[in-house]
């Protein structure tokens with residue numbers, strides 16, 4: 001899973017320096033210099049606000065090419081047949097896919113019957129399929145990746161627009177009752193500007209769902225957490241800062257210490273009460289975030305070194321046995 005080879009050497013594409021969208025002042029602490037798929041990639045942490053981002057990074061043209069040409073390979077969903085099988089069972093009413101089991105119960109009450117839904121980065125179209133079935137919504141689904149779009153069309157009969165959200169917003173005149181961004185917000189190149197524009201097309205009592213990896217407590221190895229596609233990473237505290245800066249408020253945050261980090265946002269002038277402040281504290285101290293991520297990276301490095309040693313000494317079967325014993329001793333999850 002960690003050895004995908006991309007068609008192009010993206011590190012050779014033009015790069016640019018990107019200021020922190022929240023602070024605009026350079027005050028970066030370097031967290032990591034490599035990332036998935038094992039490429040040079042500088043992830044920094046803003047010492048002022050705690051936001052994690054790639055800097056410098058490939059220009060917008062480079063990312064556009066990456067999403068058009070390489071993203072499907074990069075994700076390589078067909079190397080995970082169980083995942084594809086799950087997605088394809090979205091149309092089976094008797095089967096609870098992860099989207100139905102984990103996300104739907106969280107958002108159901110916020111999705112208006114017969115409402116208008118915007119799914120940004122709709123993937124295989126599974127969520128718009130589910131929401132159309134559950135709430136009879138009309139929808140616009142955006143998906144720049146051709147591979148994902150063809151699965152959506154073939155398996156779910158869902159037509160998705162082949163464009164990025166910013167391009168869509170340039171000509172869009174609709175308002176939306178619900179905007180869904182599952183594992184998308186961390187991919188955006190201009191997250192604050194885009195969130196502000198999305199806030200402008202949100203109905204007065206509309207809700208935005210954002211699901212992202214949790215930068216305060218990543219549940220994947222750090223070699224995968226830092227990745228080419230994830231231009232930004234968020235904690236509960238930085239998500240709140242984005243909401244505030246976009247004229248929105250967080251009305252619910254779920255699993256602030258789990259993965260993924262999920263939040264529901266609404267307009268500041270809407271009737272929803274704001275989420276309890278104590279649930280949005282994690283990540284407010286940049287040193288705390290830096291310490292946690294650095295520690296986790298060290299554990300991951302030690303672990304992969306240990307794996308190599310164990311394989312050398314015991315071979316693969318013996319290594320697995322020893323790993324299980326060690327895991328049970330340190331209660332390490334992956």
Ligand SMILES: [Zn+2]
Nearest residue numbers: 020023046049
């Ligand atoms: Zn900042």
